[in-house]
Amino acid sequence: MLDPEVTKHHERLLIVDFGSQVTQLIARRLREDGIYCEIHPFNRVDAAFLVKFAPKAVILSGGPSSVYWDDAPLPDPAIFSAGVPVLGICYGQQAMMHVLGGHVEGGTSREFGRAFIEKVVEDPFLDGLFAGAGGEQVWMSHGDHVSEMASGFGVIAKSPGAPYAVIADPERRFYGTQFHPEVYHTTNGARILRNFTHGVAGFTGDWTMAAYKAEAIARIQAQVGTGRVICGLSGGVDSSVAAVLIHEAIGDQLTCVYVDHGLMRQGESEQVVGLFRDHYNIPLVHVDASDLFLGALDGVSDPEQKRKTIGRLFIEVFDEEAGKLGGADFLAQGTLYPDVIESVSVSGGPSMTIKSHHNVGGLPERMKMQLVEPLRELFKDEVRALGRELGLPESFIGRHPFPGPGLAIRIPGAVTREKADTLRKADAIYLDEIRKAGLYDEIWQAFSVLLPVNTVGVMGDVRTYEAVLALRAVTSVDGMTADYYPFTHDFLGRVATRIINEVKGVSRVVYDVTSKPPGTIEWE
Template structure:
């Protein structure tokens, strides 16, 4: 992988989407903080640099700046939103607060031809883009010219063609800029000269080599949940280090219906991977009793998870490393993966702080992959489609799909409702068209009539979204007949539920999970 793009992170919640789009075009890239050491940039030797957006204002004292080195390397630079603004300021332009802020859909007027727009947009055309800015470039540095404008940004797209510096006020990385991926490909291929030869087969080879280098002769324990992420991680690790790997599966009592049995069958009997299965449901549910705060629930599950792992690792005979199926979106939503200034949205039980809690070091071979990339890797490794194509499932399990206190009774009710809902989706042939679908048991009871009797039972919410990478999502547009049929089955077959509702919230402003 000689062609590399460096993405400097200024704290945008969607920085990882830039990486995803770049990889989609077959170019390897990495994200580093804006404060990265210059030596690390030199050793990475990028063919181009992309400056991400971010929450700060370049007009504020002490706001982040790009390393001056990137403007001295002779490689192309693309600044996005905040990245455009800091590039303009650092090259002696001006940025000001705008009295016409743009948030959401906007339209770019193409003013001048550029390699950035080649084969994509022509002069005089008007194209939809997605904006999220309160500041704007007010005066361009020497050598730059405007190549696109919008209603609120007279410098919505700018270029210094001689130095191959480009800036856009809009966000090409999000799906709401329909041509954004092709624009980024113009930067990486036409402007930076990348060949686009990075594949998942190449990542597989690199990951196996990296695992062997990190682990050496050490023993590895893998936290196996049975979901896509940990399953792919386990098979990848087994291919890399064989019998040095032992998988530990912890049943915390908050799994989907039949999942515990499936994990044992697939990994112990099909793949012949050494597996320790521990039913710790009483322990987890006992510690969660009466706990309502979602962050506290996550921390209890995370801490208990590690305690159980420590116990099982000791029984196995000790291990040097703990392997996890941590992904990019997990990390960016917890703490900025790169050390940048991203705002924390929620914590994830398998990210952050674990090395201090245990005697093992972490191996996270999927840490820089998105969910759809993990599926591609799983197919590359030969995993069955029934496992690779499964919907995502959170580490804390049903605990974060039961707002308020968790109990075994509620978990059992939700498990049954969720299984019926997924069964209906599969029967309708919609499973693969949906990114993630699940039921939520609300802390609300409502009056109903069942038979001739009054009922006072729980409300079940159904959630289904479409997404590419989990960073943004839209609710799936079921027809009313499907929802009515699913609701009827749940109410008829699950004792404890007498009302069903459907969640149509997108992400943002909501998250996919309820907690």
């Protein structure tokens, strides 16, 4: 559970997770509507947990299981005797019916994708819906379905493939949807969730960044006291916001360490040093460790080995600099709420590793410091909102995500200083053209990849044999899924011409049109 001191003054909603890939979207939708909520695995929510958490309402997420499996994840019956409203979504609806005495069947009424529901009876849960003809568009993803409702429930909306698309027990304030209101393709999904939280459960929406800022500062002051804090700056949004927030709370008790591994974007180090040392007057140690990192990466081509090498060296350099400062009592990290959620598996087992993530997670055990993680209750968009509350310039707040290993994972194969310089120049041109076109804020992330491939070209009637550069730009909400940005051919042609003319060593430019899934956003 997250720190209750931060949230005890807010109305709180509990999301019980049954393993859905979109459970985080429920929380994001609610947070956007001013409701504080937390996600917890079903097997950690029992009567004692409910008393401690004291939710004003509960949402049961979807999931990949079937209630008739021998090891099916099921909600604790205490949820239904807590006296608070409950909403079951997809598998959550089925699990609620199963526990309360209804019946679920599998395989005879499958629905996947877009569907349209029609209203059966009036109910506050459906307020503001069905304004037009043809029903309400929702997004279905189920193989099982409710075939018999538990006592007290009635149907309030249905679809051709789901006769129990929305069910309700108004007296106990229990609701269930067979579809997913949290996903984008449910047209009025946000309104449906708001009908439950505000209409049924009586939330007022008191979760704001201004309130969070004041509470977080008070918590940092109480935790740190007169101690010293050291923070590793990456130049990204998370660590930057965390550092400014902590500095506002404790002033010069904070020292930031910025390790330049020689794989940053063009002008990045100068921007970080200028913002924190000059503008905010935050004590900052700037370490140029590019020779160390690039030397260790010489000849290393495996992407996982590159990540692990950079992570290990970062820890060693950070550890050394902390020692020079005479030690510190606390280590600050920009841990976000998705990191907290993903560290706890619904099944209790380890998650599959797609790729390692560069972080300073190995530092606390080695350095014997307590953690200060002021952003661990927040999603990425909330961190940006907090940054605005703190007065950070938009140029920092709105920056595209940048990986900890930097350009190393945008150079497939072995990394050299020459390749890094080439990629840095090309990437700067690409981002410059995106900004000139007014497209930067429309794009979640844009970057270049220097491929380990040479192709034949002709420049000034002379045969060339130089590198290929790939351009990548995606749209996304949270990075979990993404689609390529549909640049015009004129734009791509203009970028390619500039790069080939201005960056020595590149003779061909291509554009990546792969979505996520099946690809990842980064190439390594």
